[in-house]
Amino acid sequence: MAIEVIKIILRFLLLIAVQVAVLNHIELTGLINPYLYVMALLALPFKMPKGAVMIVALITGFAVGVFTNNAGLHASACVMLAFVRPGVFKLLSPREGYESDTSPSVKHMGLRWYLIYAALLIFVHHATLFYLEVFSFNAFFTTLIRTFLSTCFTLFLIIIVQYLFSKTKTER
Numbered sequence: 001m002a003i004e005v006i007k008i009i010l011r012f013l014l015l016i017a018v019q020v021a022v023l024n025h026i027e028l029t030g031l032i033n034p035y036l037y038v039m040a041l042l043a044l045p046f047k048m049p050k051g052a053v054m055i056v057a058l059i060t061g062f063a064v065g066v067f068t069n070n071a072g073l074h075a076s077a078c079v080m081l082a083f084v085r086p087g088v089f090k091l092l093s094p095r096e097g098y099e100s101d102t103s104p105s106v107k108h109m110g111l112r113w114y115l116i117y118a119a120l121l122i123f124v125h126h127a128t129l130f131y132l133e134v135f136s137f138n139a140f141f142t143t144l145i146r147t148f149l150s151t152c153f154t155l156f157l158i159i160i161v162q163y164l165f166s167k168t169k170t171e172r
Helices: 002-021 039-041 050-068 071-092 111-136 138-164
Strands: none
Touching: 002 039, 002 050, 039 050, 039 071, 039 111, 039 138, 050 071, 071 111, 111 138
16 A cells, blocks of 8 residues: 555656646647646546545645746646546446556556546546646637647547556556
8 A cells, every 4th residue: 555655646747747847849830739647647546546646736736836927727626627527437437346456547447438538527627727827718719629629639649648558558
């Protein structure tokens, strides 16, 4: 148990460091912003209580936001992701249920399941972040396009990282 907690903390620190040092400086065509740090929230164990996930999401969003001078926006988006996460689990629940000692990943759940899971939650995160950032529906469709493109790019990066750092690569 203690080793698992240490792994989670190290993953959070590494992803936040990569986000702050590298990815926060990338903006492709003004419409694509990669937010790889959400992978840390996506990878939290199935058995983790909803309240704990929301607290971790708040801390994660605040930590990233401190470095971008908009801590409230990232914290809000991360908490929204954490709030929606159990509903997505319920929506995608396999017949036999989830193994309580695992975490959502391509390795444990298969590529198809993980793509749907991650795409839904990343879209919720990005939509919350970008619409709060604009705080107007005047640019509704531009923000929607930005959300969609950023979701696709972030999902692409997360899948690459999943395969690069997975010891055994399985696909269902």
